[in-house]
Amino acid sequence: MAQNTGKITGKVIDQKTSETLIGATVSIQGTTKGVATDVEGHYSLSGIAPGRYTILVRYIGYQAKSISDIEVKANAVTPLDVAMSASATTALNEVVIKATYRQESVNALYAIQKNSVSISDGISSELIRRSPDRSTSDVLKRVSGTTIQDNKFVVVRGLSDRYNTASLDGSPLPSTEPNRKAFSFDIVPSNLIDNIIISKTASPDLPGDFAGGNVQILTKDIPDQNFVTIGVGAGYNTKSTFKDFESGYRATSDYFGFDDGSRALVSNFPSTDRIVNNQLTKAQEIQSARSLNNDFSIYRSKALPTQNYQVTVGNITEIGKNKNRFGTTVSLTYRNSQNITPNYIQRYDNYDYTSQLNKFSTNIGALANFAYSFGKSKITLKNLYNRILDDQFTYRTGSNTATSSNDNRFYAYDMLEKGLFKSTLEGDHGLGAKSKLKWNLGFSNIINDQPDQRKVNYKQNNAGDPYIATVESLGKENARLFSYLKENIYSGKVDYSMPVGLFKSSTLKLGVNSQYRDRNFNARFIGLLADRSNQNIDFDALLQRPIQTLFGPSAISAGAYDLQELSNLSDRYNGHSYTNAGYAMLDSKMGEAVRLVYGLRVEKFDLDLKTLDPTKPEVKLNTTDFLPSVNFTYALTPKANFRASYYRSVARPEFRELALFSYYDYELLASVQGEPNLKRTSIDNADIRYEFYPAAGQIFSVSAFYKRFQNAIEPNFDDRNSTTTISYFNSKSAYVYGFELEARKALDFVNDSKFMKNTTAYANVSINKSKVTNPDDGITRLEKTRQLVGQSPYVINAGLTHSELDNKLSVNVLFNRLGKRIFLAGGARFSSVYEMPRNVLDAQVAYKVFKNKGEFKLSATDILANNYNFQYELDGKPYIPSGTGYTFRKYNIGSTYSLSFNYTF
Template sequence: MHRRFIFIATSLLFSLITFAQTGSIQGTVSDALSHERLMGAIISLDGTNKGTSTDFDGNFILENIVAGTYTLSISYVSYTSKKIPVKVVENTATDLVNISLSEATEVLQEVVVRATKKTSTETAIVLETKKMNPIAVGVSAQQIAKTLDRDASQVMRRVPGISIMDDRFVMIRGLNERYNTVLLNDVITPSTEVDARAFSFDLLPANAIDRIVVYKTASAENAGEMAGGVIKIYTKSRIDENTTTFGFSTAYRTGTTNLQALQYAGGKLDMLGFDDGTRALPQNFGNRAILNGNNRVAANEQFRRFLPMYNVSNQTIMPDLRANLGLSRIFNIGALDVSNITNVNYSMSNLLPQNATQERYEGINNNELAYQWRDAASVQQVRLSAMSNFNILLSEKSKIEFRNLFYQAATNETLMREGTNENEQIDFRNYAFRYETRSIYSTQLSGTHDMQQQAKLTWNVGYGFTNRYEPDYRRIATSRISGKTDEQYKIDVPPVANPSLTQAARFWSALNEHIATAALNYEKDITIRGMVVKTQVGAFEEVKIRDFNARWFGYINPNNSERIYQLPEIFFDEQNITTNAGGISLLEGTNYDDHYTAQNSLSAAYMSAVIPFTSRISTQIGLRGEFNRQQLQSRLRGSGTSVTVNNPIISPFPSLNVTYKINKMQQLRFAYGMTVNRPEFREIAPFSYYDFNLNISKSGNPDLKTASIHNIDARYEIYPSDGELITVAAFYKYFINPIEISGRAAGSGTAFFYANPNSAKSVGFEIEVRKNIKGFLQNRLTIVANGSLIYSRVDASNLAGQIANRPLQGQSPYLVNLGLYYNHDLFQANILYNVIGKRIFVAGDLLGNQTIYEMPRNVIDINISKPVGQKLEFKLGISDLFNQANRFTADSNNDAKIDGNDKNWRSFSRGSLISLGATYKL
């Protein structure tokens, strides 16, 4: 299969390349007297619509010109225009070498030009990051358009030094996603996960993104909470013309599409990503006193209002579908120039994980197999998003932006698990039916005002709402004696009034979070002894409020009824919920810790100055102060003892960014910054959540501390030409009280919890290349590559039984991203490669809890796009060409190495995805 994919992809790429038989014109424009190269000179080919402008080095190129003789026009403000006859030959670059322009002698009339700065091109993003004082990298909308990326998580894979975890979460320099701060249009995004501090990048559609900039060093104007980086995502706002675009694509996934799989019945709005109330708790459902009271007749009447526990059937898995509609409009409201961009995106994808196995080992060196199982899962994901951004020009120097984003995502999962409990010699067949929705709404109002005397004022107010809803998560456990294949599985339910969340149970949870923000920033250039010092002061305020509630109910078999040997669809029939002999019942098992409320307030003020000590040395000095108060209220499981967290912390964040310009093409950077990493609400909440997929529970730690980080960076940058760069960097990070996920024994199973080792350090080296390959394929091939090597070590001597000399949890020792982009007017193609080194998924100890590593996985994507005329474009893509397994391996002998002595903990494959789509522009 792999060879067939490679052959098809290579054949398509070769045939498209050989199809393009045209010529090009290239050259350089300079001043006739000083010989200084002119940037921004206008180049046009008379009689055609071909045109361009010169780059920073005065270079230009016009491509895809049909062979023939033409007249080339060159013009530049305050210079005399020039026309040159040129001859274009097929498959040849006509090199005009140098074109000189002379200054015009006539006086020019004043002309007022109103323009909008382009930020979405590859050249613009390179120039933007080059001029920034902090070290930064980025990706533009132009580069995104060359791929089949559907959402921001896939886009982020193109950013140097970035890797993606679980197809949703971003890691910078191999660090865990918790060490990143994510901003959407300069407003901090809410955490989208209940169990972790993370933003799920699959929420944002790729076609709504203008650019993404990742800051790798600290600066006063950016949030003080970072160690990996600050990620700023900007959605599209200003446009040049009215457009309407339609897009549609379908995809075939190997091992999934057109196969049969178990799926459980849901609601009428599942296709749109909403639960229509079908899975909701019945209206006016009873409280615990009624449901667990002595009047079982009344209680059972309540429980019979539930949906059927087991309502599954085999369904044929359809191909993935994606559709989008984009509207761009320019209009006037009185004297105001207004533009609007609106995007609506919909997608439905399906996945049947292949060869999904898990194993658990015990005994000396963990060599004795205790459990093993195979999962047959069907996962459907629906995403619906809408974005509407308004840009209002109040004047040439002032604008207002109003941005809105709504996102709805739903996951519908049906899972059947078969395996063996070697300790008890039992075969089991378990089921889980899960439906989860995530809703995010973000609205922002911002203003930018250019003032007199080189000053600028910007402000921003925003509101965000996040909801995560998990209605009627059903779990069923059945078993039989190992080897008794002729016997039927019996349903596992407790015979006493003690329901179990891991056997036959139904679980509901809801999380609501509100965030309000306000920011003010003032910039002004001040001249001191001939130096222009760029100063900046600002303030930021954020208030975050969260409320979480969970409620669950478990089946019991008080009469030891033989009904347990019936099939699930018969056993769980509502008619069997009765006090009669042989009947079953339900009890509420909700615990004290299944509810928590939390609040966080953050107040910040900062100031910075960029001081050009010489024409070559520029230094940004900054100081940011933050006062953060984190509060949480909950209760302990069992005892109900009140748990209160109240952590007020004042943190100063000094930062220094120094740039030494060797020449126009080269510069050196040095940076230092102090930052923090605060616990997320979920990480300090005592709530324990049972994860059926991993067969573990997850709980928070109210005693978790805030981590402090010292960051040192050095980088050498080369900019060979417009849009190109080569960088070599080194960095060092020292963590005090880093936050890690660790494993510990919990009853008969394992629990994941959060802990603070004493300290950790991370030392890394990275290289980045974005370069056009000259003299090959008519200069149309570009390579974008980056790689990192990182060494990390943790001092966890303060934690009982911890393994010495291990890496930081979540830190990869290396990562590699490589992309080859071929760009032609007739078609575009690219091949992308990504791999990250093994990293600790969960830190173990010497007390029997193994360290789990996520193993490397090589990923190759191929994308080809073909425009047809000016309005239609087709795209073909193959994602995850080799379909290597996602592997998690247990370090069985605790030697901090993974070799033949270590055992599989979890493994599965997603399959390769072949997609075909089209976009039409009106």
């Protein structure tokens, strides 16, 4: 009989603040069935026979509410959030407010939308499900004022990734990149997300080191009912699938996200000192060279369709008479893709190159979340593991007039493994009527392993001449890179909130938190160079060998090559940092319409970084920052707010930005190097916003903001030499200002037909302006001032959603366009490189089958397939720095069409 019953579940919240109400009683009228809400305000009425019911919700100091016309179906969950209003009188006579199920669903959604503390934007799991987005990075570009760079790094309000922070399940996310301060959001699969909130203004309980946005990602924990969901999918790319795909050595384990170890240096490989100081005999050199993976073969196949598989299991158990809940959500995901980027054009300095990029990518992920809710407490343990293996083979041809070569044939074998493990233990406890204690312990581990990045170039001096391998000198652009980054983050925080007798009503919130980061980075640049002293080798013939046999066993065994290594002790560093913070804030209702959230956050930051080079000083940063903030909200009407805020925040240098490690980026054709004298950035931020909620799930808002930076951290480009060096500097001042507009509205205002009621249009537009002054460091740059790197002057997102057949059929069309933004800042010889605007159109059609247990999704991504186009510009006009024209980079990744099926048992 229990298998034929249903549930009513939801949250009980305060109408004015959206705070959850702990210990509210929810009962079904006419029965003895009832429960109390837990520490999250959640309730669950289970074992209800199918039919229509009325529930009664009571809470001390609030008007009771009766909600009718609640339909319960067999083996289904009926969601219902309830918004309660405080009693206007202390009279003993109970006043019961009456509402229907539909009315209350709308009422609660209004309250949640309208009562956030700070100016924020977000996206729910339901909207994520209706989009073709597969990763968190795809999802984020739908949020107002947010764009994604390189398909994985978030840019909020035109501020690059280094000015944004992120947290997962309440604890901070580390930087996943070895050469920049950024979190790669493509690591987190979108279907594991419960919701995402981007706070664009600060409150004292948020970390103080952001200026653009604080991205908060919450994964799923306690499900509403038991389920098992299985999903499979396949995708076709117009530029890649079934086309000729080239790659280097491939191990079977690559398909599962792990290198099999055959690329890595063997455990007894000679140390740097022994190689650099010529302490190896020729026999030892030969033995060491043979231990390297010298398979430079080019393997050709047809690119397979993209594959996606997922299994998710949810379980909930009610324990004891009090219906304590224990919930589990476990998910495994797998994705494999083989993508080709043909005719990848690069023009820079003396280079005029055309490449084909072939990327083999595997992503595996696991989520295991456990939660126990009992009385007024809840304990959760959330674990996320994700691993990405990207193996890219690049074949590049073209001229380089700097080396007097007529043509080049460049081969790059570049495999990168990125792994993230994150575990968070959290407690939430209700103390008394409205007091709450919340604590959080987190651990994160990031690895970034690049075993044996190999690059070889052949040059042709004159037309008709043979191609000669350039393996007679060692440089970072001509060496095998073995690098490994590992970082651990330990974090903890405690928050306590309690009501205080101030103004009409106030809540005092106090908290402390601490974070410790420990990073270790190691890199070795090793090469095999032609040994001209060996009289037994025909080097003219050797260096004309094809790439497959250039480092063949016979040549190595004959002693044709010397084993050499670039020695730079600055290429190895370790660093650690402590961030300790405390805050106090008041959330005050000063009347029926006025709400003020204000307070102070104090952060103490200590950083130590040192390389293995004893001649280089240890980098130390030690700062204490007082970060005030105030958020003012005035309820103009029950459906409209006016908001204003001010806050101070900081941006601290990342380990990589401080380390002297120099890395040659063969895609940028430049070296990237840190600057140990960087200072932290101080930012003053101001915002105003008007928001109007015409109906549930609908919004119209307009915002304006201004940010002023002291010691802004920006990239510094020195292009006076043949190889450009990218470093970092503190500008004296910089500013950003702009406004955002967002609208989401059902089209029933056109006419009241069912079609229009089921159709919703939305759009968000962001207009931004920024200015930064280049450093006065003796380099006469073409540009004295410019906009911030990564800042788009405008961003447009728009969409149209429609549902039919009682929500069995849904259609979603999405559009995105962003204004030209600086990709590389200009130097003395070259102007800034701008990424030009492109139109992106995505669509999805979904249809539910098998009594809504199964769903087919047909998705199309980047339907228009506009070119990615990067070009030199100076004073708003195309700039030609050399004979290669004004194009810096140009390529096209094509459109992707995918079909997936999900079934829930």
